[in-house]
Amino acid sequence: MRILLTVAVAMTLGSAFTLYAVNYETRGLADDVKRREKSINKARRDIAILKAERAHLARPDRIGRHARALGLAPAKRGQFATYSISDPTGRRVTRRLGDER
Amino acid sequence: MSNGVIITPGLAHGALRRPEPQDDVLRQAQAFRAERRAERVRALVAIAVMGLAFLTVAGQLVRLAMQGQPEQRILINAPLATAFARPDIVDRNGRLMASDIVMHSLVADPHVILDQDEIADRLMTVLPDLDRKWVRNAIADRTKRFAWIRRGLSPAEAQKVHDLGLPGLDFRPELRRAYPLGRSAGHVIGLVDIDNKGLQGIERYLDERKNVEPVHGPSLSVRPPLRLSLDVAVQFAVEDELAEAMRRYSAAAAVGLIMDVNSGEIFAAASLPGLDPIVIDERFDKNRMDRLASGTYELGSIFKTFTAALAFEDGMSPQKRFDVRQLLEVEGYRIRDLHPAGRPLTVNEIFLQSSNVGAGLLALNNGQKRQKAFLKELGLTTPMSTEAGNIAPASLPVRWGDIETVTISYGHGLAVTPLQFATASAALINGGYRVKPTFLRKRGRSKKPPERVISSETSRLIRQLMRENVASKAGTGWRAAVAGLDVGGKTGTAEIAGVGGYKSKSVIASFIGAFPMEKPRYLTLVCLFEPQGTKETGGHITAGVNAAPTTARIISRISPLLGLLPN
Incomplete structure (x- = not known):
C-alpha cells in the first residue's frame, strides 16, 4: 500500500513537471507561430505592393514608350521566319514562329 | 466530574452505583462503531x-471538443468587420489589373491633442492638399478618442507624417485597392468605396459572386484571382490608337471593341475619354460616360449588315436588282442617296455602295414585322448584360411603321449601345451562332451546343460582302485594309439627333469589322464621335476616311499580339 502511494505521488510529481514543461513549450511554440504568421503577413503585404509596382512599371504605355525610344516598333510582316519540323507521322511540315500559340 | 456524574445530597448510596467494567467496554465499542x-x-x-465535479469537467470538455471554435469566431467578427478583402483581378494572360495593398491611414486621438492649431499647421507642411479648416474641426472635440484624418497615405507620405513626431496622431493599416494600369479599362473595372466594397463594374461582380470577405484588419484575400477575358496589351493598343484617332480627326469621343466572334470573350473594351477607377469625381463627368455599354446611339449604315442578312435569310439572291434611281417616298417622307448610283443596283452593290434607298427597298420587301422579329432574334432589342453590369436597353421607336422600317434599315430610328450592336453582329460573322458578351476568360469549349440564329449560308454571304467592301476599291471600307491580313467590314456615318432634327455636321462614324475573313476569329468595332474634316480626310467626316483607317491601324497593331501573323 505504501509502495503504491509512493509510486502515485512520484507519478503525480513527474506528470506535473512534464505538464509544466509541455505548457511552456506550447507557449513558446505559439509565440513562434505568431511571430512567423506576422512575418508571413508582412511578406504577403510586401509581395502585394511589389506585384502592383511591377505591374505599374510594366504597363504597356510605359514599355511602349521606352521601346520606341530604343528604336523598336510593333512586329511587321516579313519579320516572322518559317521553320520546318516533322509531325507525329514523320511528314515534314512548314510552320511559322508564333503558330504554336 | 470527570465521569460526568453529578453527586447530589440525598441521592447517596443506592442511587449512585459504580458502573460495571463490562458495560464500559461495550459502550466504547458501540461509540467507535458509530463513529466509523x-x-x-x-x-x-x-x-x-468529487466524482460529480470530475464528470462535469469531462462532460464540458467533450462538449467543447465536439462544438469547435469557428462558429463563435464568426459571431464575434461579423459585426466588427470594417473592410473587405478582395481577390486580385488579372487579364487573360495573368497580368495584374487590380490588387489589394496595405496602406496606412492617418488617425487622430483628439483627447490627447493639446494644441489643435499646431497639429493642423504642421500636417499641412507634409500633406499640402489637406483642408486645414476641416482638419481643425475633426480634432476639435476633445471628448472624442478617434478621428480619421486621411485614409490611404502612400508609404512616403506616411513616413513624412511619422517624422513630424506629432502627439495624438497614429497610423492604422488598411486595405486599399490599387490599379497599376491607371485608366486602362477603367469603365470595365468599375469602382470600390472607401471600405473596399465593390460598387460598379467587375468590382461589383466580385461582391455579388461572394468572392469578397469581410475583415476587420488589413488581411489580404487568399482567394484565387479573377481572370478576365481582356488582354492588357490589346486593350492598351486599342486605347492608344483611339486616342490618336481622336487627336487626328478632332473627335470628341471614341469607342473601340475587340471581341472573339465565337466565344463572345471581349479582348478589349475602350471608351474614351477614359475613367480612372480611383478618381470618383470622374464618374460625374458626363463626357467620361461609358459610351460602349451605357450610351445608346443610332449607328447608321453599319446596320445595313442586318438588312442584307435578313434579305439573304429570306432567300433573296445577292444578284437581284433594285431600282434605286428614284427617291423613295414612304408615308410622305422622301429618302434619297447622298451619291445616287444612276442605275439599278444588286443587293451586293446596295451594301457595297451603302445605298439608303436600296436598304429601304430591301427592308420594305421583308416588311416591318419580319424586321422587328429578326432584330429581336439577333438579340439587338432584348435586354443584355455582362459581368460589368447591365447594357443600356435599346431605344425602340414608339411607332414601328413603314417609315421606321426604312430608316432602321440604314441605322436610324433605333438606338442601341455599340456593345449590343457588336454582339448581334457576331452572329452574322461566326457562321450564324448566338454569342453572349463576357468579360471573363472562358476555358475550353462550352458544353452547351451553340444556338443558331441565322443559316451558315447567310453568314457566308455577309462575310463575303464585308470582305469585298474592304478588299475592292469600289467598297466604302477599303481604307480598313491591312497588308497580309484579310480584313472585312462595313462603314457607317450617322448624323447625331439634336434639338430640331439631325445635325449634318455632327456625326458618329463607325466601322464594324472582322478578321481573318476566311475563318473569322475577332470582331472589331470602332466609333468616332463628332470627328471633324481635316486635310488628311479631304474635309470629309464619313466613316470611310476616319473610322476605317483607325480600324486598320488597330488590327495591324493587335494581330501579332493575338498570335495572328500577316501572310
Whole structure:
C-alpha cells in the first residue's frame, strides 16, 4: 500500500513537471507561430505592393514608350521566319514562329 | 466530574452505583462503531461530490471538443468587420489589373491633442492638399478618442507624417485597392468605396459572386484571382490608337471593341475619354460616360449588315436588282442617296455602295414585322448584360411603321449601345451562332451546343460582302485594309439627333469589322464621335476616311499580339 502511494505521488510529481514543461513549450511554440504568421503577413503585404509596382512599371504605355525610344516598333510582316519540323507521322511540315500559340 | 456524574445530597448510596467494567467496554465499542459509520458516509459523500465535479469537467470538455471554435469566431467578427478583402483581378494572360495593398491611414486621438492649431499647421507642411479648416474641426472635440484624418497615405507620405513626431496622431493599416494600369479599362473595372466594397463594374461582380470577405484588419484575400477575358496589351493598343484617332480627326469621343466572334470573350473594351477607377469625381463627368455599354446611339449604315442578312435569310439572291434611281417616298417622307448610283443596283452593290434607298427597298420587301422579329432574334432589342453590369436597353421607336422600317434599315430610328450592336453582329460573322458578351476568360469549349440564329449560308454571304467592301476599291471600307491580313467590314456615318432634327455636321462614324475573313476569329468595332474634316480626310467626316483607317491601324497593331501573323 505504501509502495503504491509512493509510486502515485512520484507519478503525480513527474506528470506535473512534464505538464509544466509541455505548457511552456506550447507557449513558446505559439509565440513562434505568431511571430512567423506576422512575418508571413508582412511578406504577403510586401509581395502585394511589389506585384502592383511591377505591374505599374510594366504597363504597356510605359514599355511602349521606352521601346520606341530604343528604336523598336510593333512586329511587321516579313519579320516572322518559317521553320520546318516533322509531325507525329514523320511528314515534314512548314510552320511559322508564333503558330504554336 | 470527570465521569460526568453529578453527586447530589440525598441521592447517596443506592442511587449512585459504580458502573460495571463490562458495560464500559461495550459502550466504547458501540461509540467507535458509530463513529466509523459516520466517517464512511462522509467519505462516500465526498467521493460522490468529487466524482460529480470530475464528470462535469469531462462532460464540458467533450462538449467543447465536439462544438469547435469557428462558429463563435464568426459571431464575434461579423459585426466588427470594417473592410473587405478582395481577390486580385488579372487579364487573360495573368497580368495584374487590380490588387489589394496595405496602406496606412492617418488617425487622430483628439483627447490627447493639446494644441489643435499646431497639429493642423504642421500636417499641412507634409500633406499640402489637406483642408486645414476641416482638419481643425475633426480634432476639435476633445471628448472624442478617434478621428480619421486621411485614409490611404502612400508609404512616403506616411513616413513624412511619422517624422513630424506629432502627439495624438497614429497610423492604422488598411486595405486599399490599387490599379497599376491607371485608366486602362477603367469603365470595365468599375469602382470600390472607401471600405473596399465593390460598387460598379467587375468590382461589383466580385461582391455579388461572394468572392469578397469581410475583415476587420488589413488581411489580404487568399482567394484565387479573377481572370478576365481582356488582354492588357490589346486593350492598351486599342486605347492608344483611339486616342490618336481622336487627336487626328478632332473627335470628341471614341469607342473601340475587340471581341472573339465565337466565344463572345471581349479582348478589349475602350471608351474614351477614359475613367480612372480611383478618381470618383470622374464618374460625374458626363463626357467620361461609358459610351460602349451605357450610351445608346443610332449607328447608321453599319446596320445595313442586318438588312442584307435578313434579305439573304429570306432567300433573296445577292444578284437581284433594285431600282434605286428614284427617291423613295414612304408615308410622305422622301429618302434619297447622298451619291445616287444612276442605275439599278444588286443587293451586293446596295451594301457595297451603302445605298439608303436600296436598304429601304430591301427592308420594305421583308416588311416591318419580319424586321422587328429578326432584330429581336439577333438579340439587338432584348435586354443584355455582362459581368460589368447591365447594357443600356435599346431605344425602340414608339411607332414601328413603314417609315421606321426604312430608316432602321440604314441605322436610324433605333438606338442601341455599340456593345449590343457588336454582339448581334457576331452572329452574322461566326457562321450564324448566338454569342453572349463576357468579360471573363472562358476555358475550353462550352458544353452547351451553340444556338443558331441565322443559316451558315447567310453568314457566308455577309462575310463575303464585308470582305469585298474592304478588299475592292469600289467598297466604302477599303481604307480598313491591312497588308497580309484579310480584313472585312462595313462603314457607317450617322448624323447625331439634336434639338430640331439631325445635325449634318455632327456625326458618329463607325466601322464594324472582322478578321481573318476566311475563318473569322475577332470582331472589331470602332466609333468616332463628332470627328471633324481635316486635310488628311479631304474635309470629309464619313466613316470611310476616319473610322476605317483607325480600324486598320488597330488590327495591324493587335494581330501579332493575338498570335495572328500577316501572310
